Amino acid sequence: MSELRTTPLTAWHSAHGAKMAPFAGWEMPIQYEGILVEHQHTRAHAGLFDICHMGEFLISGPGADAALAKAVSHNLATLKAGRCRYGFILNEQGNVLDDCIVYRFGDDDFMIVVNAACAAGDFATLRARLPESVSLKDVSDDTAKIDLQGPDSLDVLEALTGENFHGLPYFGFVKTTWNGAPLLVSRTGYTGELGFELYVPSTGALAFWEALLKDARVKPVGLGARDTLRLEAGLPLYGHELDDRHNPAEAGMGRMMTSEADYVGKAGAREIRQCLLGLELEGRRAARNGDAVLLDGREVGVVTSGSFAPSLGKVIAFAWVNKDAADATTFTIRAARAELKAVKTEIPFYKDGTARKKLV
Structure with missing residues (x-):
């Protein structure tokens, strides 16, 4: 090790x-x-x-804007200097290799912040997608x-x-x-x-x-x-809700895919096979990553994250559920020592956060 x-x-x-x-x-x-x-x-x-532990890469040089727009899903055409944007590095099938934030410093000057577990792979992927004339520097x-x-x-x-x-x-x-x-x-x-x-x-x-x-x-x-x-807050975590088997639209983020650039994975980024659902559970026992989700006795999905929610006083979970079962409102979760009743609920679970509060 x-x-x-x-x-x-x-x-x-x-x-x-x-x-x-x-x-x-x-x-x-x-x-x-x-x-x-x-x-x-x-x-x-x-x-x-x-x-x-997160990774930070600097991307710059003539043509960096156009090249990066083809490498990631972010809409750089509408991203102004002094602003940053959440989005994805996708594989050829349109599934998520990583979620990341792109910062625009200038016309051809960016920083991209990636997850720790994916940093080495992300750097190699971006280097392969960007022309040699564009500088890519790992400053992590x-x-x-x-x-x-x-x-x-x-x-x-x-x-x-x-x-x-x-x-x-x-x-x-x-x-x-x-x-x-x-x-x-x-x-x-x-x-x-x-x-x-x-x-x-x-x-x-x-x-x-x-x-x-x-x-x-x-x-x-x-x-x-x-x-x-x-x-x-209803935010996905890479390796749990996001992975290279699911695309952004399945995770409920299709509305973010507004880039008109021909970025890698664009064609497959909207195909819906499973849906990421928010669930509220009865009682105080939490579901865990990997627990099966059942509908009328048949397995239709899997829990990705689950926990007692201290701000809400109840147990909540994320789960991938097959498209043909995603319209149901009640499910059963097969946990390690019990079967738990779950009800589909809106995301975010906690709605009183101050993240978007106006400061002026």
Whole structure:
């Protein structure tokens, strides 16, 4: 087994009592005080997440715009400088190799942020799809990504930096500095709450992390609560809801596929074979990844993610269900020790998040 990779903050996590575990080849914090406490604190105040394991690539040079538009599903024609957009790297069949965010710095100048488990494959895929005249540089090792999420995140960030970010739109970003080093402030997030993804040089990650935690409104949050927060917000996770066997339309994201470019996988990106459904379960027992979904006794799908939802006081789940069964409203989930009743429900599960809150 290969040795786990570490972030610039791994030693801090261990020193401060975090429960550590492997994730996508990295040693990552799962929880500090506990998933429930960290989840609720992020919903009410501000949580701080070490996301340094993610991959960051810079793409630039003459023709980068047109070339990248053929390599990813994002509509770059409508993406302005200072804005970023969620989308996909697809395979030839139109299924998802990874979901990612593209940042536009200029006409032919971009950054793309990818999932840790997919980073090496994504880089190789993009390099094969982009002409040699377009520069593709992996800056992941030099870049630290720290996410500040929650209703108090704006006030915390402005207090620390002395800058005004009230004009930053959802999925907008700005470049600035902190302590003389570059700081990219991006308003995106994965929790359903108002939040910012903060990119700093790896060498300055610890100082920035500790400075943010000096604010009493901020607590460190592990990947455990990050998962319950994103599930409540109805956001898919690569390797669970998204994979190379399903396309964006099946995941309910066909509306995002507006690019007119002839990108790889475009022809197959809308064929519906299964549908990603949100389910609400009776009782307190959660369904788990891999549990079978039944309709009238026959197996019609599989659970991808399931958890008790602390903000809702109920159990929720995502599941892939065959197209011919997706219109049903009630299902049975065959869990390890019981059969659980489930009802189809709207996504997002949690509808009171502050992510899209107007700041001006």
